[in-house]
Amino acid sequence: MHLSATDPPPRVLHLTQPVDGGVARVVTELARAQLTAGLRVTVACPRSALATELGALGAEVHAWSATRAPGPTLVREVRLLTRLIEDVRPDLVHAHSAKAGLAGRLAVRGRIPTVFQPHAWSFEAVGGAMAALALNWERRSARWAARVVCVSEAERLTGVRAGIHGRYTVIPNGIDPERFHPAAVGTVRAGLLPDLDPAAPLVVCVGRLCRQKGQDVLLRAWATVTEQVPGARLVLVGDGPDGGPLRARAPKSVLFAGAVADAAPWYQAADLVVLPSRWEGMALAPLEAMACGRPVVVTEVDGARESLPPSLAPHCLVPPRDPARLAAAVTELLRDPLLRESLGHQGRRHVLSTHDVRHTAEAVAEVYRDLLAHPVPSEYRESIHS
Template identity: 35%
Template sequence: MKVLHVIDGLNDGGAERLLACLARSGAGVETLVASLSAPTDATASQARILQEAGLVPSYIGVGRLLERRATAAVAAAVMRSGCDVVHAHLEYSTVLAARAARRTGHPFVSTLHHTVARDSPLRERLKERWALRAAGRAGTSLFVSQASLQAAERLYGRRGADWRVIHNGVDMDGFTPPRHGRRAALPPELGVPAGAPVVAMVAALREPKGHRIAFQAWPAVRAAVPGAVLLVVGEGTEQEQLRAAAPEGVVLAGRRSDVAAILRGAVVALQTSYTEALPTALIEAAACGAAVVATDVGGTREVVQDRITGLLTPPRDARATAAAVVELLTDDPLRSALGAAGRDRVVDLFDHRSWGRRLAGLYHERAGGERHVNENDELADGVR
């Protein structure tokens, strides 16, 4: 079974990391990757993520969705690949790959990794609506959380389309707790003082990730826990603005290839997003044994159970964020208990091997093989 994964481009590492993880899942499916956009110097590091997993991306070279040749170019890439199933990721790829799969007669699956709300920009809502319509005509639409699927239902209605939930997986072999229960030493080039309580925030530097709320909360955290450091990992469109706005005790580390090592050196992981489909960064943090503070938005509740595996706070509430972080930094037994419970939960529910098996079942179903059991999945009972 060969599956061609079509992605918009090698932009921020998200899709690349997921597909690399899928390739390592041992699900018995050959993973091929095609990028709509052509490679650039800026995409070299993302291409290496795929190459390290044994994947060599191809490039279709479509610059704009409305190019006259776009669908034909994607269809040609599908035929060259020799794939059995086409799986598109994100909106632009979904629209074009759905059209191409209908033209070539290939079974089609798409995954929409974001959650679009009523107050999202009109452009984003139109992109998602367009993608869901295209996917509905061609095959199966996957959502990475119950919350994401339900949000789409509220906005657009089901209309008989084949919509399912399959939660993304994480390679737990790469995200493990520190040995002997002691937090690991952080890389020295980060400049974090030895022994400082470190809160890690791993997220692209974009407005929906809510970094400014974390920054607003940080002076109160430092007042209660002197020397505490907020270590921000990631890059993005708000990088310069956030660097200028960062209060004392915040370290912006930029893009890092050693995220697991950083999480092993942190005592708490923080997420202050305004919206989340499924927060992979929190799954990775919990797998490393870090206690979690997160805003109760989107699919976050499907990862974090309040006061069982972490602490949930209202979105855009700097005071509540500060209080939750301080509680975990100052209550060692609570922090340890939540960290241990969080790791048990994510290993049980989000391991990449079980994720790969669920996707493989769907691919075989779409290709006319054995029937796939719709997941909607074991997490559903825990979040309703």
């Protein structure tokens, strides 16, 4: 990922509030690739394991204390970023997800080339008056992003149809094929779940335990699945605000693995990986599972159809918030090991050809090259004090 022969190399400032899950993995992989390419990489994020990992990679990390949702702390968070940007003096700012996109664009206000990457739109995460406020903010702040990077064409279309006018670039999410690869199911499973019957059908769901990821819908579907496939087990990998309620309602056939540093073994151990999200941009979990050669069932939200080869869609896509259809798809695949094997092979080939993280990093580098080669357009120029 070579940008130019400039001396010194450009400094990129990544802003992120989520410090776990898919956004954190995207930031980590971009930082890794950009550091390897010789860029000066700085990251502002809350103190966390993510901050430690980025520092170990060689990034300059600044603690940015920020809550996940907008609220009374926003003014303080923007001021912190403003001072940080004045100290770091980046050539380009890359803001990830809703909160950093909000605070970052308010702090920069177009005076530095700014890339905003929604990782799913903020107005999809809320309802009622909050959704209207979030949509209004996205429309108004679009002028402060020199480029909006969407992880799927569906995510871009959601923004366009919502009236968010900007310069869009679609860069699909990528995964590291050296980290996510097939392995012997029995061996991996014995290491993770030594007390589990090796013959038990195993479904795995990897994701933050929250409304977005839809584990509550999966639990509603699970009763039907276990009626049709006795002995089946479900493992929820991750943690989050819905952990308590989910544990309270889960039957004994559902296991909770908690947050893990490496989800790859859980994909490798699964017969089937399920992600019943209510909304996404393009989820990483199905890509990672397919790279491990595992079949998936996902809800048809933004990015889902684009992440699958066309031949998988009839078996692997279900409507969101529909426990009955989800249960039917999971049951069909658990009952048909030959079909699972075929879908797993097809999914892996597709991911390796179209979702390699190296392709993603190079596409982001091309966006950076374009923005750094041209002055900030006049419509984006605005003093931070105006």
